[in-house]
Amino acid sequence: xxxxDPSADVRRDGPLPRRTLxxxxxxxxxxxxxxxxxxxxxxxxxxxTLGVAAGVAGLLVLLPKAWxxxxxxxxxxxxxxxxxxxxxxxxxxxxxxxLFAALFAGPFAGGAPAGVYVAATFLAAATAYAFFQxxxxxxxxxxxxxxxxxxxxxxxxxxxxAVAILVSGALAPLVVDVAGGGLVGHRWSGxxxxxxxxxxxxxxxxxxxxxxxxxxxxxxxxKAITDASFRRLLACWVIQAAGTATMLAGVQYFADHVMExxxxxxxxxxxxxxxALLVMPLWTRVGARAGKLRGLIAASLLFSAGALALLLAxxxxxxxxxVVVALVGCGYAGQQVFAMAMxxxxxxxxxATTGRRRAGLYTGxxxxxxxxxxxxxxxxxxxxxxxxxxxxxxxxxxxxxxxxARWGVLLGFTVVPALLMGCAVVxxxxxxxxxxxx
Numbered sequence: 163x164x165x166x167d168p169s170a171d172v173r174r175d176g177p178l179p180r181r182t183l184x185x186x187x188x189x190x191x192x193x194x195x196x197x198x199x200x201x202x203x204x205x206x207x208x209x210x211t212l213g214v215a216a217g218v219a220g221l222l223v224l225l226p227k228a229w230x231x232x233x234x235x236x237x238x239x240x241x242x243x244x245x246x247x248x249x250x251x252x253x254x255x256x257x258x259x260x261l262f263a264a265l266f267a268g269p270f271a272g273g274a275p276a277g278v279y280v281a282a283t284f285l286a287a288a289t290a291y292a293f294f295q296x297x298x299x300x301x302x303x304x305x306x307x308x309x310x311x312x313x314x315x316x317x318x319x320x321x322x323x324a325v326a327i328l329v330s331g332a333l334a335p336l337v338v339d340v341a342g343g344g345l346v347g348h349r350w351s352g353x354x355x356x357x358x359x360x361x362x363x364x365x366x367x368x369x370x371x372x373x374x375x376x377x378x379x380x381x382x383x384x385k386a387i388t389d390a391s392f393r394r395l396l397a398c399w400v401i402q403a404a405g406t407a408t409m410l411a412g413v414q415y416f417a418d419h420v421m422e423x424x425x426x427x428x429x430x431x432x433x434x435x436x437x438a439l440l441v442m443p444l445w446t447r448v449g450a451r452a453g454k455l456r457g458l459i460a461a462s463l464l465f466s467a468g469a470l471a472l473l474l475a476x477x478x479x480x481x482x483x484x485v486v487v488a489l490v491g492c493g494y495a496g497q498q499v500f501a502m503a504m505x506x507x508x509x510x511x512x513x514a515t516t517g518r519r520r521a522g523l524y525t526g527x528x529x530x531x532x533x534x535x536x537x538x539x540x541x542x543x544x545x546x547x548x549x550x551x552x553x554x555x556x557x558x559x560x561x562x563x564x565x566x567a568r569w570g571v572l573l574g575f576t577v578v579p580a581l582l583m584g585c586a587v588v589x590x591x592x593x594x595x596x597x598x599x600x
Contacts, residue, residue, distance in 0.1 A: 178306055183315060185369010186305065187322035189298045191362025192255050194326030195355045196262065196291050197536060199334045200284070201410040202431070205540045207266070207348055209554040210561075212276045216552050220544025222277055223537070226285035230292050230533035237296040238526020242519070247297035247304075248367055254293035255363025259356040261287035266352030268345040288533070295529045298366065299502075300521035303509035305370075313449050316503040320495060321442050326362070328435035330355055332428050335414070343559075387524065391594045392508040398586040399501055400531040402462065405582030406494060407539020409469065412575035415547070418560045419568045420475050420575070421483065433484040438495035445496045454500045454507070455595040461496025462587045468493060469580035473572065504595075511596045546574040 200223070208219035241247050265283045268276070302315055337354050338347035387393075413434075417427040448457045468490035475483045509524045550570025555561040563571070 178311060178315060182305065182370060183318040184322075185366060185371075186301065186315065187318040188362050188365030188369055189251070189294075190319055190323035191326045191365065192258065192291075192359050193295055193298070193362075194323045195330035195334075195358050195362075196258065196287070197532075198327045198331045198410065199351075199355050200265075201407050201536060201540055202331055202413055202427075203266075203334060203338070203348070203351065204280070204284070205411050205544060206414045206560075208277065208280065209552075210559065211344055211348065212268075212280070213554060214277050215548075215554055216544050217548040218277065219554075220541045220548070222281045223284070223544070224541040226281060226288045226537075228534065228537050229285055230288045230537075231530045233289055233292045234296055234530035234533060235523070235526035237292045238300065238522035238524070238529075240293075240522075241297040241300060242522035247301055247522075248370060250293050250297040252363060252367045254290050255359060255367070258287060258290040258294060259359040259363065261290055262359060263352045263356035266348040268349060292529065292533070294363070296522060296526050299505070299529055300509075300525040301370065302502075303506035303513075303521045303524075304519075307510065310450065312506045313446060313454065313499065313503040316499050317442055317446050319502065320498045321439060323498065324435050324438040324442075324495060326358065328432060328439075330358055331410075331431040331435060335431075336428050387512070387520075387527070389508055389512060390592075391596075392512075392524070394589050394593050395501065395504055395508065396528060396531050398458075398589045399528065400535040401582050401586035401589070402497055402501070403532045403535025404538040404542065405465075405535075405579040405586070406497075407536045408542050408582065409490075409539075409575055409579040411540040411543040412571065415543075415552075415560075415571045416475070416575045419563050419571045421480060423480060429484060430487055433487040434491040434494070436491070437488040438491050441492045441495055442499070445499050448496070449500060449503070453595050454504050455590060455593055457496060458500035458504070459587050459590065461493045461500065462583050463493075465490055465493030465497065466580040466583040469576050469583070472576045475576075476572070507596050542578060543574045546570050546578065 204223055205219055208214040208222060209216050214222065237250075241250055244250075261283060265280065265287055267283075269279060302312055306312060306315065334351045334355055337351040341347040341350040413430050414427045417423055417430055421430075423429070445457060445461070448460065452460075468486050471486045472483065472490075475486075478486075505524070505528055506521075509521045512524065513519055547567070547570055550567050550573075551564065552567045552570060553561045553563060
């Protein structure tokens, strides 16, 4: 593969053009739906449509995602060595769209064959996603040198991510219902999300054209990462991803068995994601004044406080419940902005101190950790359901649950995510917030 002169200065300190900001952000139409919809629909699809036991369903959701923990670092090294990340975006993104539609195609009505099919298809989709996500997340460190500009770039990305999560997370369950539910409804929903992935893939590929010329590929094996602050940030990111995914996995169950609201999952998801669009400028100001580290801690604590307040969802009015969920969503938005802006800071710091460009190596580990966290969330929630005696169904309609099972639904949606978020913040105690590279 032809690469540009590695001595050429292709990185910038000044503001990025809007075309690059928006083009890069469109990739969130890929990462948002794939990170959200399986966590939102796949577990209920297995338990309430295919009749798979909750514990087995959690394992089927976990294992393909856990595979990404192994494949993501490989994708990072390959993209580092190739010197061209955009080619990975178009090939992997379009492959992911096809596989996502297949995931909910449902050629088997239930039982073991259906479970095996879902697990195998999800594994293939997770592999394609790894080869899109890792190069995509590596690009910001190569797009700009500016500390504040990386926050601006992530603000654009998270704004589009919020829209992507809102559209996919709110509409995917609605499409299932409108299309008649069951296998047919899930097929239409899978096709809808696949279309979003195609739009995001093509948009990111075309929108970043010329923004970063091909780099010199890394041809030798790189040394291990020794940045202690990166390891702390990564551990925090993994645990917080698990907390978010645990809450997402419980949205349908919370709506059905705690709030008992028709189409409540759609409204809950809109309440979670929608306000994030309004608070993005506020989080940007917080980062500029207090720094990214303090911003991340504040956002995490807001998430935890809101999650704990939802323990009262069974007795508070539905409208107030949605308001509290909106506060949780504001915290989630801040977490995404600051954590993702701190990652390219660590990459730039590593480049300045080692003289090597290892963005793919860093982001391979980063996305592997995120994938692990997102996989653990539904698994954690499934184990809680199993422990509290949740009864599965093969009718496409959730079975009536006793008081113990409903208590498990509530705890998994509130206390567990709050504790995970709080524990993650403790890991940042000795983090070094690097404002400039040496």
